[in-house]
Amino acid sequence: MFNHYNYFDNYGSRDTRFYVALQGLSKGNMSQGLYDNFGNYVPRELPYTDENALRAYAFAIVDLGLYLDTHPNEANVKILYDQYVAKYNEIVKKMENSNKMLNITTPNTDKVWTWPNCFPWEAKN
């Protein structure tokens, strides 16, 4: 199986290093230098599931995108961002093939209208 923990590991531009996506989601941030531990509390490493992978890539895109908003010239980070966009879209494509709707634009081959199988606030994660 694809190792999501090591994907893009040891990646770093000049003075910026980033966690891999699932680690980043677990900690709430991608930039290693910006992580600020609160007391003795330890963020749990989230387990790998399809849903957490989708979340992790979405999170990497959001957090690296925000980083690029204020560091637009860091080409290495843009490359990393693009890679996560590609990974995210791969998983979305997989969901489409199993008729799981992520949003209203997700193609769906059902003949009749169906409500989403589970809204996020009712979901068992």
Place this chain on the structure above:
Amino acid sequence: MWQYNKLMQYPLNITKKDLKMAKNLLSQYGGPQGELGAALRYLNQRITMPDDMGRAVLNDIGTEELAHVEMLQTMIYLLMKDATIDELKKEGLDGWFTEHGKDIFPANNEAISFTTDYISSVGDPIANIVEDMAAEQKARAVYEHLILLTDNQEVIQPLLFLRQREVVHYERFKELLEHYRKMGY
């Protein structure tokens, strides 16, 4: 235009009811330092930012705050949904139940309704961004207080995530402030 993605930003798996924490968490939904105020503050201020960097930072953080609004709504819902009337009364939530039942409603932990007085847009990018930085720090502090109030890891873990997001957002606002300072604002 926004599109809703049927995906919680961070996984929530809250299995134990806890009315005290549900009530406390209301502060970070509809209170003065809450996520709803943050979303509205940034999504209003983004419109008149002087350049694309400012518009992008405010737009992107404002959008993420909407995902945090959903996380808070869900946590409150999951902590409260199985409570009995007696339990609600015991935790001082009978007033809440009178007006809202078990609905989610933007108010703080003392049931004071959300007000737009919590947010401001003063027509000056420096003043706005400095307010945004303060808002992120205040929200971080409130998340820390919330974490200290519970032993339940199912609640602590998402709060740690949300707290770190405040740290990151603060940093990006600080960089934006420096950018505008350099431009002579």
